Amino acid sequence: MSHLRRFLPPGERVTPTAKWHITLAFLGDVPSPEPVAAILGAVPSPGPFALRLQGSGRFGAATWIGVDGDLDKLTALHAGIRSALAGGGYTLDDRPFHPHLTVSYHADNAIRKAAANYAGDPWQVTDFALVLSHNNRYEQLRSWPL
DSSP, X not given: OHHHHHHSOXXXXXXXXXXXXXXXXXXXXXXXXXXXXHHHTTSOOOOOEEEEEEEEEEETTXXXXXXXXXXXXXXXXXHHHHHHHHHTTOOOOOOOOOXXXXXXXXOOHHHHHHHHTXXXXXXXXXXXXXXXXXXXXXXXXXXXXX
């Protein structure tokens, strides 16, 4: 991901790289992460797969980089996680899955122009993680191998 950071214009309002992630399910506030972790530990693995960041788009003011590669396995992982969480009683949004990496939450034409031409190298996805968002910081609580 350091390649992407170097590719984006310096001095612009880019989301800190420590916050870069691809969301597979968003739960919002939950009383305790332990039951979520127990559910996620039982999600069937599609096995490791390769992805790459390529292309871009926007949701309102936010600019994102698209995800390409073995989208069948990524979609299977996404579906498995959502199914397990729903079976555990968690409410999930019903938006279609559009894998992406948000690089800015600001309407910035320089970032959008650079992002439109981005094509990164493939990388192996070997795990997925449960991440807690608190006070505008992310903390990885646990991860599971694929």
